[in-house]
Amino acid sequence: KQEVTQIPAALSVPEGENLVLNCSFTDSAIYNLQWFRQDPGKGLTSLLLIQSSQREQTSGRLNASLDKSSGRSTLYIAASQPGDSATYLCAVRPINQAGTALIFGKGTTLSVSS
Amino acid sequence: GAVVSQHPSRVICKSGTSVKIECRSLDFQATTMFWYRQFPKQSLMLMATSNEGSKATYEQGVEKDKFLINHASLTLSTLTVTSAHPEDSSFYICSAIRQGARGYTFGSGTRLTVV
Numbered sequence: 001k002q003e004v005t006q007i008p009a010a011l012s013v014p015e016g017e018n019l020v021l022n023c024s025f026t027d028s029a030i031y032n033l034q035w036f037r038q039d040p041g042k043g044l045t046s047l048l049l050i051q052s053s054q055r056e057q058t059s060g061r062l063n064a065s066l067d068k069s070s071g072r073s074t075l076y077i078a079a080s081q082p083g084d085s086a087t088y089l090c091a092v093r094p095i096n097q098a099g100t101a102l103i104f105g106k107g108t109t110l111s112v113s114s
Numbered sequence: 115g116a117v118v119s120q121h122p123s124r125v126i127c128k129s130g131t132s133v134k135i136e137c138r139s140l141d142f143q144a145t146t147m148f149w150y151r152q153f154p155k156q157s158l159m160l161m162a163t164s165n166e167g168s169k170a171t172y173e174q175g176v177e178k179d180k181f182l183i184n185h186a187s188l189t190l191s192t193l194t195v196t197s198a199h200p201e202d203s204s205f206y207i208c209s210a211i212r213q214g215a216r217g218y219t220f221g222s223g224t225r226l227t228v229v
Contacts, residue, residue, distance in 0.1 A: 004157075034217055043120070043207055043222035051216065089157070093218075101148045102209070102218055106157040 002027045006090055006105035013080055014113055021075040021108045023090030028068050034102065035064050035075050036089040044089065048075070080112045116142050116212040120221025127198055127228055135193045135224045137208035143188035144210035148218075149181075152205040161206075164191045198228040 003026045013019055023033070032051045036044040048057045048064040050073065056065040063076040077084060087109045091102040117140040127133050137147060145166050150158040162183050163171045170183035180202075182194040191210075195202055207223040 032216055036220075041205070041223075041225060044220040046217055046219075049217045091158075101150075101160045101163060102158075103160075104157045106155075 002030075002092060002094060002103050004090055004092055004103050004105035006088075006108050008108055009106065010109045010111070012111045012113065015080060015082060017080050017112075018076070018078050019080055019110070021077070021088050021090075021110070023073040023075070023105055025071045025073075025092050025103075027094070028071050029095045030068065031093045031095050031100075033064075033066055033073050034091050034093070035062075035073075036091065038087045038089055038107070040087075047088075077110075080110075082112045082114045085110055085112050116210070116215060116219040118144075118208060118210050118219045118221040120208055120224060122224055123222060124225045125227070127226070129199055129228055130197055132194055132196045133198055133226060135195075135206055135208075135226075137191050137193075137210070137221050139189045139210050139212075139219075142210075142212040144191070144212070145188060147185060147191040147208055147210045149183065149191075149193050150207050150209070152207065152223075158207065161193075195226065198226070200228045202226065203228045 005024045007022045034049045035047040050057050050066040061078040066073045087107040089107045090105045119138045147164040149161045152158045161176045164183045164185040166185045172178045185191040209218045209220045211218045
């Protein structure tokens with residue numbers, strides 16, 4: 001059974017710092033991996049999606065990497081800002097099967113102080 | 115892009131009553147929708163997979179008679195929490211994927227509080 005783990009559970013950093021969020025998964029048979037942002041009491045905003053054949057994806061100050069063989073992904077946030085404060089969720093999609101849901105980690109709650 | 119509209123965003127109901135949550139795919143047809151539940155400081159846990167025109171598939175431990183799912187059209191899936199109790203208070207969120215797309219789209223979620 002696929003399990004997704006995110007470390008750390010919480011992180012507090014001063015504004016401007018670069019940081020790395022970690023995600024690991026137990027079964028490397030994935031179709032893709034997606035990073036989401038969730039603000040308190042809100043839905044999910046997709047940040048980056050990495051196909052299983054890809055190594056990394058970048059969007060602005062965000063960079064996500066994927067090492068499928070070792071079951072790891074990282075989300076790198078450069079020059080963090082207070083507006084980045086949120087919970088970041090990692091989710092994997094198992095090998096493409098009709099009607100397959102995403103499997104989520106518990107998330108990393110990030111707090112960036114000004 | 116693919117948009118999923120979910121409402122209500124927030125509902126407070128009395129214990130013993132039923133609550134219906136709707137999810138609509140606005141610009142695509144969703145043959146499959148997923149319903150998740152999220153307790154405070156916990157991850158999103160899949161409750162059920164909703165398929166248009168057929169019965170939903172429920173995850174182990176989720177009571178199908180309590181959480182009624184209807185997916186009567188390609189753009190609408192509903193989750194009804196029947197005889198709600200305080201322990202059903204949670205954040206419920208749906209998702210769908212447009213055919214050919216790689217990523218899932220999520221609704222904005224519904225915060226249910228049962229008093």
